[in-house]
Amino acid sequence: MTTPVASRPNPNALLAALLVSVGSYTLMQTMVVPALPVLTEKLETDTGTAAWLITAFLLGSAVLTPVLSALGDRFGHRRMLLVALGAFLASTLGAAAAPDVGTLIAMRALEGVSMAMLPLALAIIRESMPPERIAASFGVTAAMLGGGAGLGLLVGGLIIEDHSWRWMFGFEAVLIVVAAGLVLRFVPETTRRPGAADRRVDVVGAVVLAGALSLLLLGITQGDAWGWTSPGLLGLFAGSVALFAVLVVVENRQKDPLVDLRLFAHPPMLVTNLAALLLGVVPFFFYVLLPLLLQMPGEVAEYGQGHSVVESGLLLLPASICTMAAGGATAPLAARFGPRAPLFVAMILMTLGAVTTAVWHGGTFELAALFCLVGAGSGFGFAALADLVASIVPRHELAAGNGLNTVVRTVGSAIGSQAAAALLEARTVAGSGVPAESAFTTGFWLAAALGVVGIVLVAVLRPRPYRSGPAPAAGASAPQGAATR
Known part of the structure; x- marks a missing residue:
């Protein structure tokens, strides 16, 4: 059921509150990336251990997002959004005060709860x-997913250049407090289905799903370090497959x-989730x-541009603006x-950006301009996924549907980042550890090939609502995507 018109909040204030909330997640997702070398030195650890600051966040996100999303559908989206913000704030403050790398990794895993804010926000918008x-x-x-991620790279670089790494988490904590205040003030609680609070929480399913996703992501992110054919890695993948099989039995x-x-x-939902996987993989290359x-110095490699971390962040920032602009242009295109x-435009733009970058990547500003094509494609794609999920999933399961779609995209992001890292490791200049230019070219061509797969997927997609169970309560209309069509 929808919120009565008379009680609707100010739409601009509501949207601002949700954008700040989702933006706080996307900033923290990438803000740590430019600080990894500094964190490695300051925390007296090695590069492999420091990389867990990214891996732990992905693992926490994958485990916690579907659970909080499903709980939001049952007990109220605003309530679960505030729970997510509270847990995010506590873990971020813990990260700022972390005495060692182990504690910081643990806090980063707990920060993964912030990913649930996107599906919860989309459900609130729908209601x-x-x-x-x-x-x-x-x-x-x-589209804030891509826009905020690009901004996070820049903000992280700016902070780490002149201040302690702890200020990154301090800055983020302030942003989370602002987001929570806006949610409390401007976001109403969505109307729950009759009897929703009486439904049992599927603890067993949550544990099995968390285990399956954890093993899968752990295997993907540790592939380079352990070796893709190592017994330990194969054991992780086998365990993940086994747990997914158990999940089928348990959930049925x-x-x-x-x-x-x-x-x-x-x-239609299966194809939409496959598209989400590709929208995670391609941009992460x-x-x-x-x-x-x-950032590679020209004297080290001929293809290098020699820019600082902050300069490279500024050069990549226009792509984030393109992502946000494309997200805003999605509605009239769909209408x-x-x-x-x-989604079709998204795949075409990302493919075109990948092809042209593979062929032509010798100039700084050309790279920034071509990345804008990928950024715009991401913006159209992220927005299209939200709209498609809303057109397929029953509205009383909208947060859960978006939550799992978001997790699928996160798995794709892990695959994309690891595939790119594997290319950099495998293709080096003879006699050195410097990546060869062919590593970059191959990576961009691979991204283009996956973009073509995405175009084919969209061509076979036929969106239609999923119907199951009892009819919705009186006053609850069938889902029609983001707008009536």
């Missing part, structure tokens, strides 16, 4: 925004399952390769040409 504002709000909020026996497996086997390409159109 609380005026119908004519839903589509555009979906687009801008989802649950009266109130955490994951409606029939929904995620529904062909660029997130890993472009900063190194821009004119249908819900698949923005």
Whole structure:
């Protein structure tokens, strides 16, 4: 059921509160990346251990997001959004005060709870925004994923250049407090389904899903360090497959399952999730390769641009602006040409950006301009996914649907970053550890090939709502995406 019109909040204030909340997550996702060399030195650790500051965040996100999203559908999206912000604030303050790298890694894992803010925010928009504002709000909020991530790289570089690494977490803590205040003031609680609070929490399903995702992501992120054919890594993947099989059995026996497996086997939802996987993989080739390409000194490698961390962050910032702009342009495109159109444009732009970068990556400003194509593609793609999930998933499971779609994209991000890192490790200049230019070229061509796969996926996608269980309560309309169509 929707919030009565008379009680709707100010839509601009509501959107601002949700954007700040989601933005606080996306900033923290990438802010640590430029600080890794400094953290390695200050915490007296090695590069492999420091890399866990990224891995732990991904693991925490994958484990906690589907659980909080499903709980939001049952007990209130605003309530769970505040829970996520509170846990995010506590872990961020813990990270700022961390005495050693082990504590910092643990706090980073807990910070992963922040990813749940995106699916919760999308569910709030669907319930609380005026119908004519839903589509555009979906687009801008989802596009914050790419826009905030690019800004996080720049902010992290600026802070670490002149201040202690602890100030990164201090800055983030202030932003989280602001977000929580805005949510308390401007975000209403969404109306729950009758009897939702009486549904049992699927603890067993949550534990099994968390274990399966943890083993999968751990295997992906440790592939280079352990060796892709090592017994330990194969054991992780085998364990993940086994737990996913157990999840199928467990969820099919649950009266109130955490994951409606029939929904995620529904062909339109399956294709949408595969598209989300690619929207995670392709941009992360660029997130890993472009900063190194821009920062590599020319005297070390001929292809290097020799820019500082801050300079490279500034050069990549226009792509974040393109991401946000594309997210805002998704609604009219979908209204004119249908819900698949923005996702089709997304895959075309990312493919074009990858192809042109593979062929032509010798100039600083050319790289920045070409990355804008990828950024715009990401913006269209993120917004299109939010709209497609809303058009397929029953509205009382919207946060859960977006939560798992977000987790799938996170797995794709891990795959993309590890594939790019593997190329840099495998292709080096003879007699040195410096990556060869062919590592970058191959990475961009691989991203282009995956973009073509995405184009094919969109071509076969036929969005249609998933129908299961009892009819929705009176007054609850069938989901129609981000806007009526």
